[in-house]
Amino acid sequence: MRRLAHDGVLVVGAGLAGLSAALAAAPRKVLVLSEAPLNRGCSSAWAQGGMAAALSEGDSAAQHAADTVAAGSGLVDPAMARILTEEGPAAVRALAALGAPFDRTAQGGFAQSLEAAHSRPRVARVKGDQAGAAIMDAVAVAMLAAPHIEVRTDHRLRGLLQDAAGRVRGVVVEQEGALVEITASATILATGGIGGLYAVTTTPAELRGEGLGLAALAGAVIADPEFVQFHPTAIDIGRDPAPLATEALRGEGAVLVDASGAHFMARYHPDAELAPRDVVARAIHAEREAGRGAFLDAREAVGAAFPEEFPAVFAACLAAAIDPRTQPIPVAPACHYHMGGVATDADGRTSLTGLYAAGECASTGVHGANRLASNSLLEAAVFGARAGRAAASEAQPEPGRMGRIVAPQLPEPALQSLRRAMSRGAGVVRSAEGLRRLLDDIHRLEAVHGRAPALVAARMVAACALARTENRGGHFRSDAAEGDAIARRTFVRWSDVVAADAWKFAAE
Template sequence: MKRIRHDGVVVVGAGLAGLTAALAAAPAKVLLLTGAPLNQGCSSAWAQGGMAAALAGDDTPELHAADTVAAGAGLVDPQMARLLAEEGPAAVRALAALGAPFDRTAGGDFAQSLEAAHSKARVARVKGDQAGRAIMEAVSVAVLAARHIEVRTGTVLRGLLQDADGRVRGVVAEQDGTLTEITARATVLATGGIGGLYAVTTTPAELTGDGLGLAALAGAMIADPEFVQFHPTAIDIGRDPAPLATEALRGEGAVLVNADGERFMARYHADAELAPRDVVARAIHAEREAGRGAFLDARAAVGAHFPDEFPAVFAACLSGGVDPRKQPIPVAPACHYHMGGIVTDAQGRTSLEGLYAAGECASTGVHGANRLASNSLLEAAVFGARAGAAARDAADPGTRALSPAVPPVLPASGLQILRKAMSRDAGVVRDAHGLTRLLGVIDALEAGHGQAPALVAARLTAACALARAESRGGHFRSDAAGQAYPRRTFVTLAEVRPALKYAAE
């Protein structure tokens, strides 16, 4: 195995969190590793709604933080939510300064949309549903122009390097079939979520929780892995991944109807279409399970303006034979965001010396049991910058003996088995029987293929979902609908048991 000594910071992942961390690490040298070309293969580029921030005169960071806490169903860290909300406006303005073309009012202010569970219209957007790609294009240009950053595409994370004290000293990466040890003073994981572990997802399929799994294998503390957010309105046209009908459509007045044209959300929540995402997702799931179907009707709210106001949604619908100007859009819940992840502090530091994390693979505590709409890009920008700055200032521990760990990769056939089992048993509605069955599937796959990072991420999600015998936020247990005292989950891989031990109890 080759070895490269990098005198600086290694950042793994090129979504908004990774790129922001790389920029913030200046003047330290940054080696940015990504499997896909910039602006591809990351959820950030697919984000439609925009970035939530208190930018308007009638809004405040205190209100934004309060909405974040309320949406998180008792598990949001209020100090972290306040930090996110306070630094949010500056983060949006910084992206605008890089060239992100946010929509503006006639007076030059940020145009902002109302989304579910927000008390104010505070989502800065780009052409209705183009925020993620437009923001990423601007940041990608800045990264490519930055002299302190070297970008290596086509490079896949395969392992973490640790010394005898457990400190992370770099990574093992694979490029063109060759493994290379890359040592560095600090390592930032910005590897995204776990959407690729589910059969129905709105995220890039390659996001299978590898950063989370590798950190757990190295001994890192993991928080809240059971909390998965299912976007209510993935466009149900048989594509994998499923295209997304942004929540901004409901903010503009689009309504949910069943096959008979009946609006049904008022039967599930007083806020109807603007209820929290978990409520809307379960309502759509229930309508579909009952055979009534679910459709997003935006004919009156958007209609002929679709091509200009929501071009991504319009194009996706047309590709599936649906004209949203003339007919309702068929929708289904899909895995969209992972609230859990590698535990970090406000500077992105994990429980392992030398290892930092940011973005969806991290757990800062700002999302709790249910992420507030459009807080994800904001978190990536705010905490990505904090992680990059902290990694820049990390002390070089010097030369020590290293122990590279390169776990196996789950083959495509095994991944397809896992995806179906995850959607079936760890989806919108869960119960102990299904979760125990899922852990059995993971046990069998691990016995056949080894402890692959994707299986580790799936095991953490399933085991902690089984252990949480209550319904809270995005985690709904049909066999334990009541709520216990609010508590976050903090766990290491060593504390998670196989299915046989659960079944024996």
């Protein structure tokens, strides 16, 4: 196997977290590896709503932090929320300085939208629903112009390199069918979420939790894997991935109706359409299960302005012969964001020396059990940059013997079977019976295909969901009480899951 030595920081993944880390690591040399071409295959480029930050008069980082903590159902780390919200405005302004064309008011300030569970409008956006793509375009241009950064695409992560002490020393990648070892002083995983483990997702389908799975196999602590956020309003037109009807539509006044045109959200929450995402997702799930259907009606709220104000949603609807100016949009919950991930500190350090994580594959504790709307791009920018600066300070370790963890790949038919099983067993509404069936399905796939990273990630989600016998945030058990008196995060290693036969350990 060929080995390359990189004297600097290695970043795996080219979403906003990865590119923010790469830029912040200057002047240290950075090698960015991505399986897909730039701005493809990452959730950041697909984000519609924007970036939440206290940018307007009358708002404050403290208010933003309070909303973040409230949305997280008792599991947000307040210190992490303070970092996010205090450093957030500067992060948005820095992106604007790079050329991200945020919408502006007549006075030149940031135009900000109201989204669910925010106490005031604070979401900076681009042309209604174009924020992710526009931000990523600006960051990619800056990154390609940076002399300290080299980018290599068509490199798929297949494993991690570790020395005898357990320090991560780099990665194994597949490039043009061959495996290559790349050593580095520090490795940052910015590999995205787990949407591709679900049959219905709003994220790129190639995001299958493989970074999380490989980190778990290497012995890293994983935090809160059971907490998966389902976006309430994926556009239900049979596409994979499902296009998204941004939450900003409800912020503008769009309403949810059933097939008869009756409004239903007020029956589920006093904030109706602006209730937290998990509440709205379960309400839509319940209406669909009851046979009444669910539709997002933006005819009055947006109407003729759709092409200019929400062009991505408008185009997706027209492609399915739906005109949202005159017709309600059929919607369904879809896997959208993973609050769990590789446990990190405020600077992206994991429990394994030499390994950092940032973005959706990491768990900083800032999202708790339920991510506040439009905090994800902000977290990627803020904590991605912090991880890049910290990783740049790592000294090149002395040469030594290394082992490698190269996990098998999951064939496409098996992956599709897993996706269907995950949606059935670890979806919007869960139960012990359904989760045990899911774990049985995962064990059967493991017996045939080995411990593929996607299966490891799925098993972490399912085992921890079964262990958490309460309802909290995005985790809802139909057979559980409303919530324990004491809120506890989950911290677990792969060895714990295996030793306890996958479902008998308790959340710490």
